[in-house]
Amino acid sequence: MNIEIRKATEKDFPAIYGLIRELAEFEKGLDKVSNTLEQMHEQKDCFECFVAETEDNEIVGMALYFFTYYTWVGKSFYLEDLYVKEAWRGKGLGTRLMDKMIEVAKAEKCKRFRLQVLHWNQAAINLYEKSGFTVDKTWYNCDIHDLHSFD
Template sequence: MNINIRKATEKDFPAIFGLIQELAEFENGLDKVSNTLEQMYEQKDCFDCYVAETNDDEIVGMALYFFTYYTWVGKSFYLEDLYVKEAWRGKGLGTQLMDKMIEIAKAENCKRFRLQVLHWNEPAIKLYEKSGFTVDKTWYNCDIHSL
């Protein structure tokens, strides 16, 4: 079956939101998801997304990203989520999505490409290292969730 990697549109938001929830469940954090589909529509200018779509129009993967600025390097690319449905893993979709993200970051002249990965997600770590990432274990996440 052929897979098409294409830029997402608003009509894809329900499927993307479903993938976000699947990812949260996979990461044992579904209870931490406070985003909503309505919020995605309201904040659509804050992110971009590419989807992996079958020739049956089923969205089976996604890569959601945004641009940011890091004072030490300048304009940067931040990959918030890369997710492929379980039944489609191991078929190269993650690599195809990652290649597209790297292509976009280069085309946008980004000086850094950053993402986060859970320490126990070995398949993702292997994909990222294969793509050229260095896994840095020295920084901690610091968040405020109730603004």
């Protein structure tokens, strides 16, 4: 089956949101998803996305990213999520999406490409290492999930 990797549009947001929820369930964190489809529409200028679409117009994968700035290196590319539906894994879609992300980062003259991966997701780690990433195990994530709690 022929799969097209293309830039997502707002009409794709429902399918992308479905993939986000699938990914959260896969990562055992569905209860932590507070994003909504409405919020995605409101904040559409904060992210970009490519999708993998079948000939039947089914979106079976995505790569959602944004640009950021790191003081040590400058403009950078951050891949928030790369996800392929389970039935479509092992067919090279993850590699094709990753190749597209690297192409975009290069075209945008980014100095760094960064992503995060769960320590137990060996299939993803293998893909990232195959794509040229170094997995650094020295940094911890530090988050505030409710900024309004400081009011």
